[in-house]
Amino acid sequence: MASSVVLKGDLGFLPLAEVLQLLGGNSATGTLRIFSPHVPDNGHIKFSEGQAVDAGCPGKNGLDAVYALFGWIEGTFEFTDGEFKGKRTVQSSLMEIVMDGVRMLDEGEIAKVGPEGAQAPKKPADDREKSAGIPVIKRQIANYNYVVDENEFPDGETIVLEGRHGGWVCVVVDGYADVIRETPKGPLRISRIGPGAVVGNISSLLGQKSIRTATVRAVGEVVLGVLDLQRIHTEFSCISYELRRLAMSLDKRLVEVTNRVVEAHLGTINLNDFTQGKTKIFDQGADEDRVLRITQGTAAVIRKSKTGDAPLLNLSKGDFLGRVPFMNIDHEPHSAYVLGSADFQTETLDIEGIKKEYDQAPSVVRSIMEYVATCVSVTTIIACDPRRNPLLAGK
Secondary structure, three states: OOOEEEEEOOOOOOHHHHHHHHHHHHHOOEEEEEEEOOOOOEEEEEEEEEEEEEEEEEEEEHHHHHHOOOEEEEEEEEEHHHHHHOOOOOOOOHHHHHHHHHHHHHHHHHHOEOOOOOOOOOOOOHHHHOOOOEEEEEEOOOOOHEEEEEEEEOOEEEEEOOOOOEEEOOOEEEEEEEEEEOOOOOOOOEEEOOOOEOOOOOOHOOOOOOOOOOOOOEEEEEEEEEOHHHHHHHHHHHHHHHHHHHHHHHHHHHHHHHHHHHHHHHOOOHHHHOOOOOOEEEEEOOOOOOOEEEEEEEEEEEEEOOEEEEEEEEEEEOOEEEEEEEEEEEOOOOOOOOEEOOEEEEEEEHHHHHHHHHHHHHHHHHHHHHHHHHHHHHHHHHHHHHHHHHOOOOO
């Protein structure tokens, strides 16, 4: 079957950063071509399951080409679906690329391609989309047909309060909100969420009472769509134990990496607490396709980074380890290594069977899991390198 153009547009309306997030959020596989009236040849970024894997533009290839393309501020793009065949030249995660590309363009590290004095085209200004460099997480609103009511929150109003019990789940229909953790040094903003973001956690979707792990506060007026929990409970109850367990473990990873961001802010992380008495299970960068479930003992997930080894997670019985093909979370084995306790034991999951089920699962199940995975990825990047969050870098 011949490949076809499934998405096209103008970079003045939809900047490259948003195009990349759109393709990543839809686990796209194919080729994004970028055209500039000021460059004779086009640039391209190839995708596999929502991750950039290869790129090229005049005079550059790989990651250098991706960053250079952020400077193509005038032009058009088109995405053609099709299987990726070739050598992977881009290793960084998509969210890491987006966060760094936007920062580098703003700071003048990426050359803008256009007429002399060119400036990046802007949509109508909305300061809510900016947060002093703190990442903004948004996506297509895929769950609107599950919305049974809408609530409006004025600027500054608390939508969710950390530590409170809650069972409802909402989607941001319009507006932006800050995700905040309380610390002994005062409130710490972790990220800003926008349209399509989910307010709530996976345990609530599985019918379990849960404690809110962060405060969510409106930035400007926010409209939330209240999701039909009974309908979603039914959808989740129809999936297998293996997929539900995977979803719960994903939820735990988000809480864990958020804890690491807070600890980085407070300066209380002790690497020895994560490594003592443990031996290596997966090395970072290992060619490892297995996905394991812990049946006994504990594991620590740690990333080697430019600023040193950064602890990410403590995992225990029931949690998964390994690369899940439909969840891009920037963890093991490619982006982190794993240490196991002396009594560590696992069982191998039939991840191909789970993926087939996931591909056929209700759209709301996939959408929420993909959103949480994006949050895990973004929060992991900040936990590993506080310089990507100005509040943690002391700016």
